[in-house]
Amino acid sequence: MKxxxxxxxxxxxxxxxxxxxxxxxxxxxxxxxxxxxxxxxxYGNYFLRRGSFVGLDSEFGGTPCFPHGVQGIFISNGAKxxxxxxIFQQVxxxxxxxxxxxxxxxxxxxxxxxxxxxxxxxxxxxxxxxCRIGANAVVYEDMPANSVAVCAPTRILRKEALDNTYTTxxxxxxxxxRDGKLHxxx
Numbered sequence: 001m002k003x004x005x006x007x008x009x010x011x012x013x014x015x016x017x018x019x020x021x022x023x024x025x026x027x028x029x030x031x032x033x034x035x036x037x038x039x040x041x042x043y044g045n046y047f048l049r050r051g052s053f054v055g056l057d058s059e060f061g062g063t064p065c066f067p068h069g070v071q072g073i074f075i076s077n078g079a080k081x082x083x084x085x086x087i088f089q090q091v092x093x094x095x096x097x098x099x100x101x102x103x104x105x106x107x108x109x110x111x112x113x114x115x116x117x118x119x120x121x122x123x124x125x126x127x128x129x130x131c132r133i134g135a136n137a138v139v140y141e142d143m144p145a146n147s148v149a150v151c152a153p154t155r156i157l158r159k160e161a162l163d164n165t166y167t168t169x170x171x172x173x174x175x176x177x178r179d180g181k182l183h184x185x186x
Contacts, residue, residue: 010042010045013038013039013041013042014042014045014046017039017042017043017046023063024043024046025060025063027039027042027043027046028043028054028056031043031056032056032057040056043056047070050069050070050071050072051071051072052070052071052072052073052074053073053074053075053076054070054073054075055075055076055077055078055079056077057077057078058075058076058077058078058079058080058081058106059079059080059081060081060085061080061081061082061083061085061111062082062083062084062085062179063181064081064085064086064087065084065085065086065087065177065182066087066088066089067086067088067168068088068089068117069089071089072089072090072091073087073089073090073091074091074092074093074094075093076093076094076095076106077095077106078095078105078106079093079094079095079106079107079108079109080106080107080108080109081093081109081113082109082110082111082112082113082129083111083112083179084111084112084177084178084179085109085111085112085113085114085115086113086114086115086177087115088115088116088117088118088119088135089117089118090117090118091115091116091117091118091119091120091121092119092120092121092122093106093107093109093115093121094106094107094120094121094122094123095107095122095123095124096122096123096124101123102123103123103124103125103140103141104123104124105123105124106123106124107121107122107123107124107125107126107127108124108125108126108127109121109126109127110126110127110128110129110130110131110145111129111130112129112130113127113129113130113131113132113133114131114132114133115133116132116133116134116135116136116137117135117136118135118136119133119134119135119136119137119138119139119149120137120138120139121133121139121140122138122139122140123140125139125140125141125142125143126142126143127139127142127143128142128143128144128145128146128147129145129146130145130146131143131145131146131147131148131149132147132148132149133148133149134148134149134150134151137149137150137151141156143156144156167185173185
């Protein structure tokens with residue numbers, strides 16, 4: 001009976017949460033301060049319906065950018081992401097909980113990091129600022145700042161400086177992502 005009531009109320013609860021807290025990230029911030037059972041169900045259901053998971057205990061330095069939406073994204077509890085992180089579809093940022101493993105824990109990802117489609121970042125590793133992780137790369141060891149990870153097994157390439165500003169052009173207008181918002185480049 002409870003499930004039936006929640007399934008009827010779910011669309012209204014989700015609409016209320018989006019209006020009240022402005023976005024799913026606003027709801028996440030509210031739940032981290034004051035958890036509530038009904039809003040936790042709404043938060044979890046939001047991601048479940050999109051085939052993704054973003055742990056309530058994960059930390060974000062700012063609003064992340066998902067150019068293709070959150071479909072298929074997995075971010076484990078305990079993961080820490082910096083500001084202006086761009087995450088493409090089917091990315092896994094997962095914890096390593098195997099006893100006796102080399103890098104237990106969840107990843108810490110720095111500021112201005114670009115994570116390509118299908119990339120996997122696993123374990124208690126640190127990805128430095130201004131890094132790029134290529135599509136389908138598997139990262140299981142620390143990445144220094146200003147480096148690029150490609151392939152599986154991973155090859156890390158050092159660069160002097162990287163411009164990881166996510167830009168796109170729609171109908172002849174250039175946009176870029178910074179500080180959790182999409183801006184128009186004039």
